[in-house]
Amino acid sequence: MSLSRRALLSGLSSVAVLGCSSEPRLRASRVASAPAGRVVTGREALTVIPGIPTQDGAGVSLTRVIGQRALDHLDPFLLLDELHSDEANAYIRGFPDHPHRGFETITVMLEGRMRHRDSRGGHGLITGGGVQWMTAGRGLVHSEMPEQEEGMLWGFQLWLNLPRAEKMCAQQYQDLAPERIAEHRLASGGLLRAIAGEVLGVEGPVEPRATAPVLLTATLRDESPLTIDLPRDHSAFVFVQDGEAEVGPERRTTRVPQDHLAVLGPGTSLTIRARHERTGILVAAARPLNEPIARRGPFVMSTQEELDQAFLDYRNGTLG
Numbered sequence: 001m002s003l004s005r006r007a008l009l010s011g012l013s014s015v016a017v018l019g020c021s022s023e024p025r026l027r028a029s030r031v032a033s034a035p036a037g038r039v040v041t042g043r044e045a046l047t048v049i050p051g052i053p054t055q056d057g058a059g060v061s062l063t064r065v066i067g068q069r070a071l072d073h074l075d076p077f078l079l080l081d082e083l084h085s086d087e088a089n090a091y092i093r094g095f096p097d098h099p100h101r102g103f104e105t106i107t108v109m110l111e112g113r114m115r116h117r118d119s120r121g122g123h124g125l126i127t128g129g130g131v132q133w134m135t136a137g138r139g140l141v142h143s144e145m146p147e148q149e150e151g152m153l154w155g156f157q158l159w160l161n162l163p164r165a166e167k168m169c170a171q172q173y174q175d176l177a178p179e180r181i182a183e184h185r186l187a188s189g190g191l192l193r194a195i196a197g198e199v200l201g202v203e204g205p206v207e208p209r210a211t212a213p214v215l216l217t218a219t220l221r222d223e224s225p226l227t228i229d230l231p232r233d234h235s236a237f238v239f240v241q242d243g244e245a246e247v248g249p250e251r252r253t254t255r256v257p258q259d260h261l262a263v264l265g266p267g268t269s270l271t272i273r274a275r276h277e278r279t280g281i282l283v284a285a286a287r288p289l290n291e292p293i294a295r296r297g298p299f300v301m302s303t304q305e306e307l308d309q310a311f312l313d314y315r316n317g318t319l320g
C-alpha cells in the first residue's frame with residue numbers, strides 16, 4: 001500500500017499535509033503506530049556508515065553522517081552532523097549568518113553552549129542537555145555560534161524535511177531547556193532522554209510534527225539490552241557517538257562502532273546493547289515523505305523552480 005493511500009485511509013495524516021505543524025491537531029505520532037495484532041519484529045541494521053570528517057560554517061570541524069556520499073539522505077532525514085571537540089580552534093568560528101528554507105533543523109547539545117540569533121531579533125542559548133527544534137518554514141537568516149572560548153563542545157545538528165505543503169509555513173522555534181527533555185532511568189543505571197515521540201512511557205516535549213518523529217539520546221552503562229518500540233514504517237537510524245553498540249534482535253545483531261550510523265530495516269522494535277562500559281547513542285525515526293527533493297546548500301525544496309525562488313528571495317532580502 002502506498003503511503004498516500006494509507007494516509008487517506010487513516011483519515012488523519014491527510015490533515016497533516018494540509019496545514020502547518022504549529023497548528024493544533026490530533027497527535028500525529030499515534031497514526032504511524034503498527035495496528036494492534038501485527039507481528040512485532042525487531043529492526044535489524046541494513047547498513048553501517050562511518051561519519052566523514054569535514055568542515056562547514058566559517059571553518060568548523062565536524063563529522064558528517066547523513067548528507068554525504070555514502071548516505072545522501074534517509075527520507076525524511078536530510079543531514080546529520082556531529083560536533084565534538086575540546087579544542088576551541090575546531091569550533092570557535094561557528095556558523096555566522098546563513099539562510100534556511102523548507103525544513104527543520106534540530107540542534108541537540110550534549111556538552112557546551114551555542115548561541116542562536118536570527119534576522120528578526122529572535123535569540124536563544126542552547127546548553128548541554130538542551131535542544132532547539134527550529135522549523136525554518138518559508139525562511140530565515142540566522143547564526144549559530146559557540147558561547148564559549150574553551151572546553152568541550154559536543155552536539156548534533158539534524159535536518160528533518162517538511163512535507164511540500166508545509167515548506168512555506170511560518171518559522172517556529174521550540175527552545176527546549178535541559179529540564180524539558182523527558183528522562184527515563186534505565187535499570188542498568190543508564191539514562192534515556194526523549195526529545196520527540198513516546199519512548200518507554202515517557203513523552204518527548206516536541207509538538208506533533210507531520211513526520212511524527214521519534215528522537216532520543218541514551219547512555220548505556222552495561223550490556224543489558226535496551227528495547228524500545230518504533231513505528232513500523234518509519235525510517236530509522238542509530239548513531240553511536242560514544243563507545244560501541246550492538247544493534248538488532250538476538251542472533252541478528254550488528255556491531256556499530258563510535259561515529260558510525262546504522263540504517264535500520266523495518267520493524268516495530270529496536271534492541272541495542274552497549275559493547276563498552278560507556279556507550280552513548282542517538283536514535284531517530286520519522287515517517288518518510290516520499291516526495292521529490294530539490295536541495296542546494298541551506299535550502300531544501302521540492303522542485304528546481306522552488307529552489308531558484310529561495311535563492312532569489314534570499315538575494316532580495318524577502319526570505320522570511
Ligand code: MN
Nearest residue numbers: 098100105144
Ligand atoms: Mn543553520
